[in-house]
Amino acid sequence: MARRAQVCCPSVLDAPLSEKEAAKLAKGFAALADPARLRLLSLIAGQDEGEVCACELVEPLGRSQPTVSHHLKVLREAGLVEGERRGTWVWYRVVPDALADLRASLGGKARQRA
């Protein structure tokens, strides 16, 4: 059953979701269900270069450094962002496909492959 690659994004509007599919989607949305994380996403996505140093996220977010680190971890584990260490700093960028999958599950037509 591991071969069914197209499990990427069952739509909420189609056939009834199984408990398992629902749980997976719910995890994705849970990552978005916090103002701090949404603002982090928008801060990261809003950079012209497409990525930001984590150090530039603490102050605009108005939360402590450990809290920001915690939220970045949640976003990372949800696959919505990825971080890359470069020397002292860690640079974050969004993962467009992950957002697209969630978007598609909200009834959007299947996303064309990039």
Next chain:
Amino acid sequence: MARRAQVCCPSVLDAPLSEKEAAKLAKGFAALADPARLRLLSLIAGQDEGEVCACELVEPLGRSQPTVSHHLKVLREAGLVEGERRGTWVWYRVVPDALADLRASLGGKARQRA
């Protein structure tokens, strides 16, 4: 930079979200951040008639009637579904625009008119 009236759905991928915008969006996604509610949505949306009697949701969801009622209330308050009383029963249907707004906030281009 407060855009005009089309505050319907600021995108996570555009300008940094304000704490207020983020909080609003987060509430929407929080409503989707539970397997039971996602399955409720898919059960309601999956009906050919576009609506279902609440009594038909308890058994397929596999949770108690109060729990189902609770989740329906959350979905209602998030504007994702609406219920109409008809005699003894309450019929639920999804509110497509609400889902579309959330979808759009995930970077989808502005939704065309249906």
Next chain:
DNA sequence: TCAACATATTGACAGACGTCGATGGCCCTG
């Protein structure tokens, strides 16, 4: 008016979550 049924609300409880201060691990620069 009353009994029966569908739905909503209440109360209680365990577990998850957001937050912060303190601390630890890395990596760079003297």
Next chain:
DNA sequence: CAGGGCCATCGACGTCTGTCAATATGTTGA
């Protein structure tokens, strides 16, 4: 190798959330 800056982890705390049993509210039909 010592010091300092960046980032992650830990521990603790209060709050929020999902769940159910019990109960209340509301509607129908006798």
